[in-house]
Amino acid sequence: MLLRAPRRKLAAPPLPALAWRTVGPIAGVVVVALLALSPWYGYHRDELYFRLLGQSPAWGYFDQPPLTPLLARLSTGLFGDTIIGLRVLPALCAGALVLLGAAITRELGGRAGAQTLAAAGLGTGMFPLIAGHTLLTQSADFVFWTACVLFALRALLRGDGRWWVAAGAVAGAATFNKHLIVLLITGLATGLLITAGLAVKGPRVVFADRWFWSGVALAALIASPNLVYQATNGWPQLTMAAALSEPMNRIMFVPMLVSLLSMGAFAIAVAGWLWLRRRPQTRALAIATLVTILLGFVSGGRADYVAGSLIFAYAAGCVPVAAWAAGRAARRRTVWGGLLGGSLIGIAMALPLMPLPVLSGSPNEVARESVGWPRFADQVAEVYRTLPPGTVVITANYGEAGALNRFAPGVPVYSGHNELWFQGPPPQATRTVVFVGLPPERLRERFAGCSPAGVIDHGTGVANEEQGQPITVCSDPHTPWATAWPDFRHVD
DSSP states (O other), rough: OOOOSSSSSOOOOOOOOOHHHHHHHHHHHHHHHEEEEEESSSSHHHHHHHHHHHTSSSSBBBBBOSHHHHHHHHHHHHHHHHHHHHHHHHHHHHHHHHHHHHHHHHHTOHHHHHHHHHHHHHHHHHHHHHHHOOOOOOOOOOOHHHHHHHHHHHHHOOOOHHHHHHHHHHHHTTEEEETHHHHHHHHHHHHHHHHHHHOOHHHHHHHOHHHHHHHHHHHHHHHHHHHHHHHTTOOOOHHHHHOOOOHHHHHHHOOOOHHSOOEEEEEEEHHHHHHHHHHHTHHHHHHHHHHHHHHHHHOOOOOOGGGHHHHHHHHHHHHHHHHHTTOOHHHHHHHHHHHHHHHHHHHHHHTSSSEEEEEEETTTTHHHSSHHHHHHHHHHHHHHHTTTTTOOOHHHHSHHHHHHHHHTTTOEEEEOBGGGGGGGOOOOTTOOEEEEOOOOHHHHTTTEEEEEEEEEOSSSSSOOOOOTEEEEEEEEEEHHHHHGGGGBOOOO
């Protein structure tokens, strides 16, 4: 028997007007501020890696889908191969996130005050600003995740199954950026199944709607190239997931979840989740939010992997919180003071505002790993130029390889880290190698001679991953590169 769509849409009250007068300027200020600050500090190691991968477009890479490296190539092609050009798209993603968050609040009945609260919290949240300042996989992931939730919300509240097709299209496209959208899909499916079992009418109707299954099919169709890539390359995503799952992630999961936006925003998100759970029309999404966060914790991933669920809960929470504060000046001051007061700390840590001498103590790893790269490349290139023709450089990680590609493009560089391992080994005739960041004692076992050539000192005073790393020159390998290269591979 063929499934049929419901003949009537669910009755829904008219939506409030979108508060463009406040939401639009907030989004605009966020984009302009991020672009103005984009040159400060420097490239992050991931940006240098994405820029490097983008020079060789592919359907997928060992450690990630193809979209973010493609965005890096698109950005540098359109806006110039500069740090500002690379960061135009993440800044626009941050502005889009502000608009999407306000749209979710509006969809839930939030008026201008609630929408403004949502936009302000997202526009000043710590991790949205980090992902808006720096091209990370999360930069686009926040937009995909939030748009998918918005469309699912519209399908449930409006009773218009065509929004499931839009949600499916976004979910399928999101797999080209990160596979974490699978957590949201799993959570949403769980929420719909549980609420359907509880005889909540809306979710039960969903499973009889051909538009819902059309959305599922569309998501699978769009995502299929990713599935083909994984299947034909030995499911590298499973290897990467195991490498990224660390006990420390579980220890830091809750503190990081609380600080992703701000302390005040987290309190509003909790209120939002409770409010969603109490309403039959949104209970499935409340369950989905909880399930995705629990999946993130159990899998050993970082809290920012499921930040999209927190963003949704926060946008929802702005509705009851704004209603609670309406007409009471003291309550409004409490809400706005609690939100923006907590955001000040996040803004100071997220954006390149700290003096370099104090940056070593910042919990923002993205900022610490964004300084010193030009000097790093100069040091390595100086050593390379003193050696005979045919010399190559092998780095310990992809950030180092990306920095040399950006700031010393004449230096041939290889690395055994993640996807870059597949771009090796060096030519078989290579007899001399400059190693950066690899333990000298390990190298002496493989070469006839190794000698120290200095240590990295990028001169910033920031204690990051590169500072103090050894530079070692080795010559005359004992074994052919094709045989030795597998031992240089590492995944993290």
